[in-house]
Amino acid sequence: MGRPLTITEKIIQSHTDANTVAPGDIVNARVDIALGNDITAPIAIKEFEAIGIGEVFDRKKIALVPDHFVPNKDILSAKQAKMVREFAKKFDIENYFECGEAGVEHALLPEKGVVLPGDLVVGADSHTCTYGALGAFATGVGSTDLAYAFAFGELWLKVPESIKVIFEGKPKKWVSGKDLVLYLIGKIGVEGANYMALEFAGSTFKHLGMSDRFTISNMAIEAGAKSGIFEPDEITEDYVKGRAKRDYIFYKSDEGAEYAKVLNFNTESINLQVAFPHLPENSVDISEASSKNIKIDQSVIGSCTNGRIEDLRIAAEILKGKKIAKYSRLIVIPATPDIYRMAEKEGLIDIFMDAGGIVSTPTCGPCLGGYMGILADGERAISSTNRNFKGRMGDVTSEVYLANPAVCAASAILGKIAGPDEVV
Amino acid sequence: MIFSGKVFKFGDNIDTDAIIPARYLNDSSEENLRKHCMEDADATFSSKVSKGDFIVAGNNFGCGSSREHAPIAIKASGVPVVIAKSFARIFYRNSFNIGLFILEADTDGMDNGDMLEVDTDTGEIKNKTKNTVVKAKPIPKFMAELVNAGGLIAYAKKKIKEGKK
Numbered sequence: 001m002g003r004p005l006t007i008t009e010k011i012i013q014s015h016t017d018a019n020t021v022a023p024g025d026i027v028n029a030r031v032d033i034a035l036g037n038d039i040t041a042p043i044a045i046k047e048f049e050a051i052g053i054g055e056v057f058d059r060k061k062i063a064l065v066p067d068h069f070v071p072n073k074d075i076l077s078a079k080q081a082k083m084v085r086e087f088a089k090k091f092d093i094e095n096y097f098e099c100g101e102a103g104v105e106h107a108l109l110p111e112k113g114v115v116l117p118g119d120l121v122v123g124a125d126s127h128t129c130t131y132g133a134l135g136a137f138a139t140g141v142g143s144t145d146l147a148y149a150f151a152f153g154e155l156w157l158k159v160p161e162s163i164k165v166i167f168e169g170k171p172k173k174w175v176s177g178k179d180l181v182l183y184l185i186g187k188i189g190v191e192g193a194n195y196m197a198l199e200f201a202g203s204t205f206k207h208l209g210m211s212d213r214f215t216i217s218n219m220a221i222e223a224g225a226k227s228g229i230f231e232p233d234e235i236t237e238d239y240v241k242g243r244a245k246r247d248y249i250f251y252k253s254d255e256g257a258e259y260a261k262v263l264n265f266n267t268e269s270i271n272l273q274v275a276f277p278h279l280p281e282n283s284v285d286i287s288e289a290s291s292k293n294i295k296i297d298q299s300v301i302g303s304c305t306n307g308r309i310e311d312l313r314i315a316a317e318i319l320k321g322k323k324i325a326k327y328s329r330l331i332v333i334p335a336t337p338d339i340y341r342m343a344e345k346e347g348l349i350d351i352f353m354d355a356g357g358i359v360s361t362p363t364c365g366p367c368l369g370g371y372m373g374i375l376a377d378g379e380r381a382i383s384s385t386n387r388n389f390k391g392r393m394g395d396v397t398s399e400v401y402l403a404n405p406a407v408c409a410a411s412a413i414l415g416k417i418a419g420p421d422e423v424v
Numbered sequence: 425m426i427f428s429g430k431v432f433k434f435g436d437n438i439d440t441d442a443i444i445p446a447r448y449l450n451d452s453s454e455e456n457l458r459k460h461c462m463e464d465a466d467a468t469f470s471s472k473v474s475k476g477d478f479i480v481a482g483n484n485f486g487c488g489s490s491r492e493h494a495p496i497a498i499k500a501s502g503v504p505v506v507i508a509k510s511f512a513r514i515f516y517r518n519s520f521n522i523g524l525f526i527l528e529a530d531t532d533g534m535d536n537g538d539m540l541e542v543d544t545d546t547g548e549i550k551n552k553t554k555n556t557v558v559k560a561k562p563i564p565k566f567m568a569e570l571v572n573a574g575g576l577i578a579y580a581k582k583k584i585k586e587g588k589k
């Protein structure tokens with residue numbers, strides 16, 4: 001028996017020719033899926049052409065999701081989307097998603113079974129780490145990296161150290177994956193896991209669903225992490241079966257695997273969280289946030305973090321039969337067309353519209369300050385997205401507060417930052 | 425290589441939205457990215473920076489998005505080296521891939537307008553204004569090879585050529 005390995009080390013090792021790997025090793029890893037979007041793929045395509053290899057490594061292992069500025073927000077965005085489309089056509093890329101099928105990439109690819117447990121995924125998008133929720137090693141890279149992966153089907157990676165994060169106990173009412181991850185980032189800071197893999201474990205995750213795991217893995221990058229992984233279990237299996245069109249592997253960390261750190265949290269004492277501008281680490285309990293009487297102009301519910309059907313259901317539960325505050329906006333963005341359709345069938349769209357909100361077609365939209373809800377100078381939003389950097393959603397003097405969909409919905413009703421218990 | 429120029433100093437956690445705001449990402453041309461480089465951290469940066477100047481920052485420079493537009497914008501501004509106490513992972517990787525030097529060093533003694541002389545081979549950073557010398561952390565061997573090869577694409581081309589022989 002060799003050195004006991006973490007799940008992350010095992011997945012990386014299984015994608016190399018090495019017999020074992022250790023943190024710090026630089027390896028050439030084979031990739032199962034290489035992902036780009038309408039912003040990052042154009043640069044990758046140019047670089048791919050510069051390599052001059054002529055063929056992509058595998059048309060089935062590339063995913064292209066135009067989601068950031070699509071449906072095209074202006075002529076320049078249309079050109080970028082066109083470039084991605086032309087590339088997809090030329091190489092007959094299997095997982096290219098045209099406008100009507102596309103949604104926010106990190107919600108879409110798991111939903112469609114494109115990314116699976118045990119995969120090694122690289123994506124030219126920092127939130128590629130979302131797929132760690134499935135028990136995959138998934139990490140964000142740049143466009144040049146993506147070009148290299150398109151050409152050779154492999155990429156250099158440094159094997160990361162792992163931090164094990166254990167949440168024990170049942171979450172309080174309304175407390176979700178978003179609150180746990182904001183709480184964690186508040187504790188360890190935006191650089192707290194820089195270059196490292198976060199590995200999540202504990203009894204709490206038996207009480208929460210896949211969507212909460214996606215939210216948590218999604219925000220691993222907000223602590224600087226390379227990836228954020230969960231050991232797959234029966235909850236993963238339930239999600240994956242019926243979606244997967246190829247084999248997948250459940251890896252588990254070995255007994256005695258080494259961690260740079262082990263962090264233990266008691267979930268029962270964690271409250272709803274709100275992260276203040278301009279860093280995700282500025283998280284505080286809802287009681288503190290609410291007591292400050294922070295007026296909001298806009299509430300956004302969507303994104304790869306919290307735009308799944310479970311999120312919309314929670315928001316609808318709070319908004320049902322209520323109206324949002326006068327002179328405020330509520331923008332709901334189902335993350336994928338399937339989610340949109342489900343929300344429609346379940347009557348959620350009506351609830352949002354009756355409350356005075358609008359429902360957008362799937363897109364990243366305002367999350368990165370693209371379009372579909374940009375903030376003016378001095379405006380303030382509460383958002384279920386993942387970043388509250390200065391100017392992230394619009395003017396450089398605007399502010400973004402991060403929270404879960406329940407808090408975003410309650411805040412929309414009161415026109416100020418508030419918890420769901422204040423409205424239901 | 426040795427570079428000299430003046431310091432543009434920034435604080436901690438300069439994120440990629442500050443380096444190149446998303447509103448400009450509908451055009452990945454170097455000229456567009458250069459024009460808006462650092463705009464949300466210092467709106468006057470692109471008009472003041474000269475070829476050879478340095479961006480110097482605190483912790484966690486380049487955190488946030490994976491957009492390679494960020495190091496491209498910096499390189500297109502004529503900045504050859506970014507010096508910070510620490511870098512976010514994807515920014516670090518992107519910089520080496522496109523051939524922008526990144527040095528990790530104690531930047532507390534470097535202020536706006538200081539003249540530096542930076543040797544990327546030895547990691548020695550001379551502050552000629554303050555007459556001090558700081559040593560940067562050595563660049564990992566693999567990364568140095570990558571930059572010396574001219575970045576990842578040049579490395580890839582070499583790989584194809586060797587394969588075809």
Ligand code: SF4
Binds near residue numbers: 105363
């Ligand atoms: S929803 Fe926001 S964080 Fe997610 S991929 Fe889109 S822009 Fe990035």
